[in-house]
Amino acid sequence: MNKRTFLVSALLAATVAVTSAMAPANAEDKPTQVLIVNVDVWDGTSEELKKGVDVLVEGNKIKKIARGIKAPNATTINGQGGTMTPGLIDMHQHLTLNGGTAAGNKWDAYVQGAHASRAAEYLLRSGFTTIRDIAGMTLGLKKAINEDILPGPRMYVSGPALGPTGGHSDWATRVDGVGHQNYQQKVGNTHVIDGRAEWLKAARWNMRNGADFLKVMAGGGVASEFDPLHLQSPSPEEMEAAVQVAKEYGSYVAIHAYTDDAYLKSLKAGVRSFEHGFLATEKSIKELKKADAWWSFQPYGGYALLCGAYPDWYTDVMIKKGKMVCEGVVNAIKTMKKYKIKTFNGSDMFGWDNWHNALVNAAAPTTLLPEDLRYTSLETMKMSTSLPGQFLREETNQNRNDFIAAKLGVVEEGAWADVLIWKGSPIKDVSLILEEKNLQMVMKDGKVYKNLLVDPEHESFRAAPAPSGHSFNM
Numbered sequence: 001m002n003k004r005t006f007l008v009s010a011l012l013a014a015t016v017a018v019t020s021a022m023a024p025a026n027a028e029d030k031p032t033q034v035l036i037v038n039v040d041v042w043d044g045t046s047e048e049l050k051k052g053v054d055v056l057v058e059g060n061k062i063k064k065i066a067r068g069i070k071a072p073n074a075t076t077i078n079g080q081g082g083t084m085t086p087g088l089i090d091m092h093q094h095l096t097l098n099g100g101t102a103a104g105n106k107w108d109a110y111v112q113g114a115h116a117s118r119a120a121e122y123l124l125r126s127g128f129t130t131i132r133d134i135a136g137m138t139l140g141l142k143k144a145i146n147e148d149i150l151p152g153p154r155m156y157v158s159g160p161a162l163g164p165t166g167g168h169s170d171w172a173t174r175v176d177g178v179g180h181q182n183y184q185q186k187v188g189n190t191h192v193i194d195g196r197a198e199w200l201k202a203a204r205w206n207m208r209n210g211a212d213f214l215k216v217m218a219g220g221g222v223a224s225e226f227d228p229l230h231l232q233s234p235s236p237e238e239m240e241a242a243v244q245v246a247k248e249y250g251s252y253v254a255i256h257a258y259t260d261d262a263y264l265k266s267l268k269a270g271v272r273s274f275e276h277g278f279l280a281t282e283k284s285i286k287e288l289k290k291a292d293a294w295w296s297f298q299p300y301g302g303y304a305l306l307c308g309a310y311p312d313w314y315t316d317v318m319i320k321k322g323k324m325v326c327e328g329v330v331n332a333i334k335t336m337k338k339y340k341i342k343t344f345n346g347s348d349m350f351g352w353d354n355w356h357n358a359l360v361n362a363a364a365p366t367t368l369l370p371e372d373l374r375y376t377s378l379e380t381m382k383m384s385t386s387l388p389g390q391f392l393r394e395e396t397n398q399n400r401n402d403f404i405a406a407k408l409g410v411v412e413e414g415a416w417a418d419v420l421i422w423k424g425s426p427i428k429d430v431s432l433i434l435e436e437k438n439l440q441m442v443m444k445d446g447k448v449y450k451n452l453l454v455d456p457e458h459e460s461f462r463a464a465p466a467p468s469g470h471s472f473n474m
């Protein structure tokens, strides 16, 4: 293809993208076709690339992957020999939480929402085509993205986190009285609830308002002032109430916790997604294996930050708890690996100027962990694509999964057209994802959101995302 033909094709691709973004899909519309030629495909699971193939996208799904596809009506994009991978999935985001959870916040919910929207667009254009927002008021943002009103990744959202008085979601100040509504409750990021009846009511409120799953603070945390790490609340009855409601809707519970006791209590109640766990030992990890449950790993926010640089708003209490967690990290990672616990990546990013660290987290298993704990690039990429895709498909049913109609996290015929094109192969060296210019194209749901495959002068050129450039003081 000469340069002119290529540019015209690219322009058409941009037009297709814009048109399909504006017009809602109609069953009678003839689906648009985009043919991406000349790429090496990594399907999300294989050890090798499929070299020099074409990928035909029809509407919002992948129709065909083969050499020399003929599609005369398709708009053609030249992948220029790059590597196509599934879009990245980040399983632990907090778009509406910001730094200083203990201190309250000077912004109202509207400004929080505006920033969450910017974060969503930034993450999408950084390569995250799906995120799981796990504690926070993103129920409306998810709906707006689904309806193509705002740009962003596909979102699975928990709504406000559930936790007891004195737990990890209770961010009231020392002088607030019993039952006081703290800032994070007022903007809808958390519930502070006690007793089975309140747990049932809050969990049902979340699901009624569109939560895809429930997030429970099942033990103490680091970034909060009043909850010891080994806190035993919530009670087994409260945990069971949350699991009961999730099941009523065909979904599951994910927990925040660090310790064996919290993991075992949650496992007994029927929890499926175990976040953090850096103080967990063989005692609970072998039970996770028996239950075939999943571990949500935070190699950057959980390991690197807790064992080194603490955010500047951390109090002495938080730093002390961070150091305690750090002592368990190496053993927890080793034991999770020993038992081959199914694992996916979640960055646990909070803070308005912290979004770019989601990519740092996605590469961290090969770069930031001590040498004997490192994962390979292939394993690391699977933890951000096919493995979370499998979890999301298996743990929620068609009654509570907006994206169940096709596969996520894989490049396969019939899967959602959520694909990235990289300069170089991230399964050989995942650290290349940290260089913004290496991500050449981002397609989500068949639409192009970033495109460096054409001349920067060309109108279909879609620039790279800019970091927020703001650092908000508390």
Ligand SMILES: [Zn+2]
Pocket (backbone or CB within 6 Å): 092, 094, 348
């Ligand atoms: Zn978190």
